[in-house]
Amino acid sequence: MEKSANNEVNVDEVAGKMIKAEATKAETGAVNIRTPFVAVDIIIRYKGGIVLVKRSTEPFGWALPGGLVEYGETLEQAAVREAKEETNLDITLVKQLHTYSDPKRDPRNHCVSVVFVAEGKGEMKPSDETSEVEVCMENMIPKLCFNHNQVIMDYFNDDDYEMYE
Numbered sequence: 001m002e003k004s005a006n007n008e009v010n011v012d013e014v015a016g017k018m019i020k021a022e023a024t025k026a027e028t029g030a031v032n033i034r035t036p037f038v039a040v041d042i043i044i045r046y047k048g049g050i051v052l053v054k055r056s057t058e059p060f061g062w063a064l065p066g067g068l069v070e071y072g073e074t075l076e077q078a079a080v081r082e083a084k085e086e087t088n089l090d091i092t093l094v095k096q097l098h099t100y101s102d103p104k105r106d107p108r109n110h111c112v113s114v115v116f117v118a119e120g121k122g123e124m125k126p127s128d129e130t131s132e133v134e135v136c137m138e139n140m141i142p143k144l145c146f147n148h149n150q151v152i153m154d155y156f157n158d159d160d161y162e163m164y165e
Contacts, residue, residue, distance in 0.1 A: 036101070036110040040079045041066035041148065043155050044091055046120035047135050050152065053086050054132035055145060059107055063145040064152075066113065067129075079116045087133050088125045091118035098154055105147040115151050 041064045044051040052062050065086040069078040076093055083091045094117045103110040126133045136142070141152055155161065 036103070036112045038069045038075075039066055039106075039111050039113045040069060040075055040082060041113050041115045041146075041151060042079050042083050042091065043097065043115065043117045043152065044083060044087065044089060044120040045094075045118070046089065046124065049135040049137045050141070050155075051087055051089065051120060051124065052134050052136050052142075052144070053126070053130040054134075056129055056131045059145045061145045062134075062142050064115075064148045065130075068111075075114050076116075079118065083118065083120070086127055086130050087120070088123060088127065089120035090122045091120050093118050095160065097158065098151070100147055100151065102147065113146075113151075115155075117155065 043064060051065060053065050054060075054062055065083050067078070067082040067086070069075060070081075073081070075096075079093060080091055083089055097115040097117050099112065099114050101112045105111065105113065124133050124135070138156060141149065143149065144152070
């Protein structure tokens with residue numbers, strides 16, 4: 001790792017190396033950093049229900065649309081991008097619902113998820129990341145991947161839920 005004349009570490013250089021490093025452990029010279037991933041999940045209100053996607057990758061099953069935040073991207077930009085990639089819908093973000101940080105919420109690794117509520121519009125269709133996309137009513141929510149059943153329960157119990165209807 002290169003240091004400047006006054007012995008400072010170039011933070012951008014370290015961050016760039018971390019991005020290229022393996023999954024949860026980034027080693028950059030003498031610096032050893034282990035930190036959770038950051039993801040967004042989106043409760044998309046569409047045609048009287050909530051949009052769910054059937055995942056094409058592990059863990060397989062039904063889930064809320066969402067995914068990892070890319071380097072240089074805001075949480076809001078990531079939510080809009082992931083919604084479009086997984087459902088083909090254009091969304092308008094309504095609010096940030098909650099942040100979930102339980103290290104066990106994702107079986108693959110420790111991943112903090114920021115959940116947004118959004119309104120969807122356009123033609124819904126699956127992508128290469130999703131084998132199916134469906135609209136589910138409140139009383140028809142199946143067992144979901146990750147902690148998404150808890151997320152949806154929190155959404156329906158949210159103090160502002162009445163204004164969503």
